[in-house]
Amino acid sequence: MQLDGQYEKSMYINGLWCNAESGNQEHVVNPASLNKIKAFSYGDGADAKKAVEAAKKAFTDWANLSARERSKYLYSAYTLMMEKQEELARILTTEQGKPLAEARGEIASAASYLQWYAEEGNRVYGEIIPSSNKGKRLFVVPQPIGVVAAITPWNFPSSMITRKLGPALAAGCTVVLKPAEQTPLSAIEIVKIFEEVGLPKGVLNLVTGDPTSIGQEFMSNPDVRLITFTGSTEVGKLLMRGSADTVKKLSLELGGHAPILVFDDSDLEQAVKMTIMSKFRNCGQTCICANRIYVQHSIQEEFTAKLMEQLESMKIGEGLDEQVNIGPLIDENALLKVKHQYEDAISKGASTALGGKVYKEKLNGYFFEPTVLTNVSNQMKVMNEETFGPLLPIQTFETEEEVIELANHDRYGLAAYLFTENLNRAIRVMEKLEYGIVGINDVFPAVAEAPFGGIKQSGQGKEGGREGIMEYLEMKYVSMGLKR
Ligand code: ADP
Helix, strand or coil, rough: CCCCCCCCCEEECCCCEECCCCEEEEEEEHHHHHHHHEECCCCHHHHHHHHHHHHHHHHHHHCCCCCCHHHHCCCCHHHHHHHCCCHHHHCCCCCHHHHHHHHHHHHHHHHHHHHHHHHHHCCCCEEEECCCCEEEEEEEEEEECCEEEEEECCCCCHHHHHHHHHHHHHHHHEEEEEECCHHHHHHHHHHHHHHHHCCCCCEECCCCCCCCHHHHHHHHHHCCCEEEECCCCCHHHHHHHHHCCCCCCEEEEECCCCCECCCCCCHHHHHHHHHHHHHHHHCCCCCEEEEEEEEEHHHHHHHHHHHHHHHHHCEEECCCCCCEEEECCCCCHHHHHHHHHHHHHHHHEEEEEEEEEEEECCCCCCCCCCEECCCCCCCCCCCCCCCCCEEEEEEEEHHHHHHHHHHCCCCCCCEEEEECCCCHHHHHHHCCCCCCCECCCCCCCCCCCEEEEECCCCCCCCCHHHHHCCCEEEEEEEEEECCC
């Protein structure tokens, strides 16, 4: 695809590229330069309705294929995606802003979900239950749930899509995909890959445009059997409420507010390095990235000094520049949110150890300096709300009990991390953390082969792993009377 700003048909329904029925369009904006890079169709509920119809029509034939047959399409898509890794990474960076090295990593990660579910689709087993009645046989038969509506965010415009498409298609479901309006280009490229490998028409449909109107159609349409969503807790709740009338199944990956617990018996070099990787990857715009750092009192000074030393050498800029480590935030609202949380913390007594300003040097985009705050307290927004930006607050603690309480006081429960070299402490603390994911001396838990998902207001359901495909299956129970 040329990023030349020319209009292209950006929606894909029933195997055909098309435009929004309304004729409306919007532009994708490069968040680093604020240049308009491409126009795309801004569809609505009417387009979503057509896409659901197409997915419904395609469902029976797709579900009737053998798992092996479905797996071939996924495996071909995986291979093609890896062949196009460089091209796709450049598109991703241009529309989303993350440094190119991270974008390449995301494409590899995105492809890995297709590969893994190409394999896992062949291992969807049912069950035979020993009956208490000699005259009966009892079975559990897994079957695809039906038409799936997938709503995805802009922070990982490729991997959040394939993490849904992989298991959905492998299970035998058909899909209508609605990507975030900030990053439709990566979604278009993924659909083109499936088109190129010959996926039957209607199995995967793409609708870009107005989230409220498309979301409304997904929620109210009884033919949509599952909404799988990654995004904010607020929209997740709205989807739950709106799906009540049609009693839809929901799989929700929502917000996070991850704590990092650094104990005095940790490998400090590793803890500092990983804290930076977790906090500043994707400019802090990751639902599992470190949001608040709790450092044991006796090592706080050393930890902060080492952290700042490493952060000072980081280069801010346009992601396509190979030297850049930190790109822009996605849009103005994101920038204002970081600024607001920073000012709130300062007004309540925090100190700026590093950064603190909107970054303007020769750049037009939405850049904010990597920022470190100390003297932080629980009353500050940054310690209670998801930041989604390069703002790192450090609070100290004295005891294990105290820090577990601080970590758990949150309404979110997605990911938490701890650094310690003490095995007993690692297990003890891990078991008490109220989170769906815990990283022990590790901040990169998201992989295709493991179940990713939050508890509390961070969502429900799992993505990845054996568990990930279960979201897309109904377990049909069969009770059979036996004649002797
Ligand atoms: P963020 O605030 O990080 O952009 P959102 O939850 O708003 O997170 O966005 C995640 C996804 O949800 C995007 O694809 C967005 O278009 C979609 N979305 C936003 N509002 C709605 C809505 N009312 N109904 C359905 N989808 C929505």
